[in-house]
Amino acid sequence: MTIGVAREVRYQEYRVGLTPSGAARLVGLGHTVLVASGAGVGAGFPDDEYVARGARILRLNEDLYGEADLVVKFHAPTEAECPFLREGQILFCSLHLATMPDLARALLDQGVTAIAYETVTRPDGRMPIVRPMSEIAGKMAVQVGASLLQKSQGGRGVLLGGVTGVDPGVVTILGAGTVGVHAARVAEGMNARVFLLDNDLDRLRQADEVFLGRVNTLFADADAIERQVIASDLVIGAVQEPGRRAPVLVPESLVARMVPGAVIVDVAIDQGGCVETMRPTTHGHPTFVVHDVVHYGVPNMPGAVPRTSTLALTQVTVGYLERIARLGLEEAVRTDTSLAAGINTHRGRMVHPVVADALGIQVTPIQDLFG
Numbered sequence: 001m002t003i004g005v006a007r008e009v010r011y012q013e014y015r016v017g018l019t020p021s022g023a024a025r026l027v028g029l030g031h032t033v034l035v036a037s038g039a040g041v042g043a044g045f046p047d048d049e050y051v052a053r054g055a056r057i058l059r060l061n062e063d064l065y066g067e068a069d070l071v072v073k074f075h076a077p078t079e080a081e082c083p084f085l086r087e088g089q090i091l092f093c094s095l096h097l098a099t100m101p102d103l104a105r106a107l108l109d110q111g112v113t114a115i116a117y118e119t120v121t122r123p124d125g126r127m128p129i130v131r132p133m134s135e136i137a138g139k140m141a142v143q144v145g146a147s148l149l150q151k152s153q154g155g156r157g158v159l160l161g162g163v164t165g166v167d168p169g170v171v172t173i174l175g176a177g178t179v180g181v182h183a184a185r186v187a188e189g190m191n192a193r194v195f196l197l198d199n200d201l202d203r204l205r206q207a208d209e210v211f212l213g214r215v216n217t218l219f220a221d222a223d224a225i226e227r228q229v230i231a232s233d234l235v236i237g238a239v240q241e242p243g244r245r246a247p248v249l250v251p252e253s254l255v256a257r258m259v260p261g262a263v264i265v266d267v268a269i270d271q272g273g274c275v276e277t278m279r280p281t282t283h284g285h286p287t288f289v290v291h292d293v294v295h296y297g298v299p300n301m302p303g304a305v306p307r308t309s310t311l312a313l314t315q316v317t318v319g320y321l322e323r324i325a326r327l328g329l330e331e332a333v334r335t336d337t338s339l340a341a342g343i344n345t346h347r348g349r350m351v352h353p354v355v356a357d358a359l360g361i362q363v364t365p366i367q368d369l370f371g
Helices: 020-028 049-054 061-067 101-110 132-149 179-188 201-211 222-231 267-271 306-327 329-335 336-342 351-360 366-370
Strands: 001-007 032-036 056-058 070-072 090-093 113-116 170-174 191-199 216-219 232-239 263-266 287-290 293-297 345-346
Touching: 001 061, 020 032, 020 049, 020 306, 032 049, 032 061, 032 345, 049 056, 090 306, 101 345, 101 351, 113 170, 113 336, 132 179, 132 232, 132 263, 132 267, 132 293, 132 306, 170 179, 170 222, 179 191, 179 201, 179 232, 191 201, 191 222, 201 216, 201 306, 216 222, 232 267, 263 267, 306 329, 306 336, 329 336, 336 345, 345 366
Parallel strands: 001 032, 001 070, 032 056, 070 090, 090 113, 170 191, 170 232, 191 216, 232 263, 263 293
Antiparallel strands: 113 345, 287 293
8 A cells, every 4th residue: 555644734733744753663574665755854753764764755735745655744735635536545634524514515515435533432432533632731731821921921920839938739620531631630739629520420430440539529510610711710611522513511611711911722622612712823823802801722732742643643543554554444443442433534424423313424334335
């Protein structure tokens, strides 16, 4: 199989879908790996490292899309990239189609088999590809929030960890999944006063066992969310709804009641955001202010640490790439339920039920297509 590693074209996206080491594994199995020139530079992987591992460099992304049977990348293709895709081609990347109906339609029209990182799900509910990015985003959320609380950054001038004789800052985290737990770990390590909210009591029990009382866990009903958001210096949106738009948990009326200079970091922004006043921002212009509250809404937070992100991603994705390349798509899907769950579109059909429901598109059961 010919596997292409595309160069990201989105603004300030420096990650790459495969490391040189990952490319070497595929080449060693007899597959061809094509890399768009400069694809790995932002993550610290120059072209010559790929060449040394047996990959071939192509100057243009367009040429890569034209030759590759399978294209791997980090971000969903842009409007400018979609025309390069072709029927029968496999696309393996982050998609979030529930919030991108135009892209969903383009993938259907092009007849692409689109496998989304965020819907690859094991039978136990774990999402192996999303997890490392969620770990990074959760840890970064506190790091970013602590910086934004500085007065020079527009915040209220609070040190999260406090000092002797002065109360620490209050951090409220909405969602006790991978993002939320890792955010709580960093915030607790900074000696902040941390509240972790979720509507899944099993998740909260697990958090209690992990943190041994150092983090306060609360059931996420409307009253608890209201009480905590108003009392917080830093609010982190860490809600995860695979394949769906994130639910809005913090309405604008509640944001208006927050302490002036408080900070919101909404990690769920790549799924539409769980804060009503939040909108996507960029690493170059990451914040804006509404009701005197600093908002941070960068969808690709892990893109700020592209080397760590790329290394973490490849450790997980290369196994799936090997499986598809060795067995072919149909056999790989039939023998791996997590990979089957990752398929969103296939040859003009929407096959993921949650994504189909979110977009109002008729679903075709994947069993009908792959047997």
